[in-house]
Amino acid sequence: KAGVTQTPRYLIKTRGQQVTLSCSPISGHRSVSWYQQTPGQGLQFLFEYFSETQRNKGNFPGRFSGRQFSNSRSEMNVSTLELGDSALYLCASSWTLFGGAYEQYFGPGTRLTVT
Amino acid sequence: DAKTTQPNSMESNEEEPVHLPCNHSTISGTDYIHWYRQLPSQGPEYVIHGLTSNVNNRMASLAIAEDRKSSTLILHRATLRDAAVYYCILSRGDNNDMRFGAGTRLTVKP
Numbered sequence: 391k392a393g394v395t396q397t398p399r400y401l402i403k404t405r406g407q408q409v410t411l412s413c414s415p416i417s418g419h420r421s422v423s424w425y426q427q428t429p430g431q432g433l434q435f436l437f438e439y440f441s442e443t444q445r446n447k448g449n450f451p452g453r454f455s456g457r458q459f460s461n462s463r464s465e466m467n468v469s470t471l472e473l474g475d476s477a478l479y480l481c482a483s484s485w486t487l488f489g490g491a492y493e494q495y496f497g498p499g500t501r502l503t504v505t
Numbered sequence: 506d507a508k509t510t511q512p513n514s515m516e517s518n519e520e521e522p523v524h525l526p527c528n529h530s531t532i533s534g535t536d537y538i539h540w541y542r543q544l545p546s547q548g549p550e551y552v553i554h555g556l557t558s559n560v561n562n563r564m565a566s567l568a569i570a571e572d573r574k575s576s577t578l579i580l581h582r583a584t585l586r587d588a589a590v591y592y593c594i595l596s597r598g599d600n601n602d603m604r605f606g607a608g609t610r611l612t613v614k615p
Binding site: 394421423425431432434435438440445446448481482484488491493494495496497498499 | 567
């Protein structure tokens with residue numbers, strides 16, 4: 391079974407631009423969660439989507455948004471990029487919304503650099 | 506949100522057992538204890554999880570204290586490929602929101 395895939399793997403953007411990152415979950419998984427990883431803040435939860443609905447959201451500004459499509463693929467968007475948005479963006483998929491009892495599977499991440 | 510406390514770093518010798526501790530004194534009754542690890546330049550990888558009873562799988566064992574305020578991840582024979590950051594996370598049973606801490610950086614010496 392194919393794992394979680396994320397595209398692109400690397401991205402360089404300029405401050406003020408916007409960016410869209412994509413995540414394809416494992417086949418059959420309906421939940422997709424997004425995380426931001428930086429050296430200073432570590433891994434931080436951004437939001438989770440299940441059946442095309444945002445179910446849970448972390449403490450990030452409104453510049454960070456996402457969506458999920460009917461095939462469970464998800465995209466996240468960051469508008470008006472700031473230097474501090476440079477990070478590794480990870481997505482994780484799970485087959486269920488009630489995740490505490492089940493494992494999540496992470497993709498390799500998209501490395502975003504904002505200059 | 507309940508938090509976890511782990512040592513910043515630990516060292517182990519290859520082929521010896523490793524015990525990675527985690528304190529979670531504010532754990533609630535519905536929190537599952539999860540362990541993930543992250544190898545360099547990769548996304549986190551699931552290791553093991555449990556609720557109340559000790560758990561074993563092909564990768565590791567999870568020992569949970571009777572009062573559930575602490576747990577220990579046991580790698581039975583460390584290999585060089587086990588060098589990674591290990592995260593102990595409490596995850597509620599009703600969502601997929603995982604709050605990662607700083608984790609423990611495990612170094613395995615040959």
